[in-house]
Amino acid sequence: xxxxxxxxxxxxxxxxxxxxxxxxxxxxxxxxxxxxxxxxxxxxxxxxxxxxxxxxxxxxxxxxxxxxxxxxxxxxxxxxxxxxxxxxxxxxxxxxxxxxxxxxxxxxxxxxxxxxxxxxxxxxxxxxxxxxxxxxxxxxxxxxxxxxxxxxxxxxxxxxxxxxxxxxxxxxxxxxxxxxxxxxxxxxxxxxxxxxxxxxxxxxxxxx
Numbered sequence: 774x775x776x777x778x779x780x781x782x783x784x785x786x787x788x789x790x791x792x793x794x795x796x797x798x799x800x801x802x803x804x805x806x807x808x809x810x811x812x813x814x815x816x817x818x819x820x821x822x823x824x825x826x827x828x829x830x831x832x833x834x835x836x837x838x839x840x841x842x843x844x845x846x847x848x849x850x851x852x853x854x855x856x857x858x859x860x861x862x863x864x865x866x867x868x869x870x871x872x873x874x875x876x877x878x879x880x881x882x883x884x885x886x887x888x889x890x891x892x893x894x895x896x897x898x899x900x901x902x903x904x905x906x907x908x909x910x911x912x913x914x915x916x917x918x919x920x921x922x923x924x925x926x927x928x929x930x931x932x933x934x935x936x937x938x939x940x941x942x943x944x945x946x947x948x949x950x951x952x953x954x955x956x957x958x959x960x961x962x963x964x965x966x967x968x969x970x971x972x973x974x975x976x977x978x979x980x981x
Contacts, residue, residue, distance in 0.1 A: 777868065780842070781807045781819040782877040788947035789821040789841040790938040791861045791886070792931040799855040807876035808848075808855055817845040820865055820881060823944055836877075838867045839884075839952050861934075864951060887956040889929040897933060900960045900967075901925070904940045907971045911941045933959060942966045 783804060789795050799808060811817045822840035843859035850856070864884040871878040909921035919939040925932040937950040937959060946966045953959035 777880060777882050779871065780865070780879055780881050781811055782822060782836075782840075782867075782879045783807070783819050783843070784822050784824045784836045784877060786824050786944075788823050788938075788944055788951060789843060789861045790947075790951060791841055791864060791934045792926060792928075793861045793935060793938045794846075795821065795843055795859050795861065797857050797859070799857065800853060803873070803875040803877075805855060808857070811845065812848065818842050818862070819845075819859075820867075820879060821861075822867065823948055836867070836870075837948055839948060840865050840867065840881075841951070842883075887930055887933065887953070887959060889933075889956060893956055893960065896957065896960045896964075897929070897936075900933075900936055900963045903964050903967050904936050907941050907967045908939065910971060917941065930956070936960075937963050940967045940970075942970045946970070 783797070785795075785797075787795075799805060807819065811819050819842070820840050821843050823837045825835040825837050841864055842862040844862045845857055845859045847858040848855060863886065865881040866884055867879045867881050869880045871880060905921045908917055908919060908923075911917050912921065919941075923939060925935050933956055937947070937953075940950075940963050942950075950959060950962055950966070953962060
């Protein structure tokens with residue numbers, strides 16, 4: 774994928790992070806057309822951005838500029854509905870929304886992946902402890918998508934993105950995390966945003 778390219782887009786009501794899966798059930802005609810085109814390419818990919826205002830179905834939504842390329846890993850169909858699983862890959866910035874044909878299409882710029890340095894290990898450990906503690910605390914009040922003991926990747930960059938994805942924060946905070954320019958900044962933001970979110974549950978954090 775070159776630095777700038779035109780990419781089919783699938784705006785969603787949730788944020789997709791690199792190294793994370795997304796499961797979709799596709800039934801709208803415009804996205805069925807998009808998938809029929811995407812699946813002709815190798816790898817089969819499309820972009821995902823968070824919807825700022827509006828809904829996933831019907832069009833007319835307003836979208837955030839930053840998102841992630843989703844690479845399809847599994848697909849099946851049943852009575853006009855396509856079920857697929859895709860994996861978050863590279864981050865992208867939308868430079869321009871193009872005319873829909875009939876699905877959303879955008880000119881995007883690829884954002885460089887984060888780099889790992891072993892000196893960040895203490896910060897990563899702090900972030901993981903903070904997130905797991907927050908997930909355990911949040912599970913006392915409501916069912917959570919991710920368990921506090923969820924396993925992370927052995928790849929350090931993948932694990933950092935997975936921590937960002939499972940942190941119990943809202944979608945606007947997730948977009949801010951997705952825009953991080955360094956691994957250090959991402960880990961620090963994960964800690965700060967998780968602590969702030971947990972404070973709404975009445976959690977007392979060390980040092981407060």
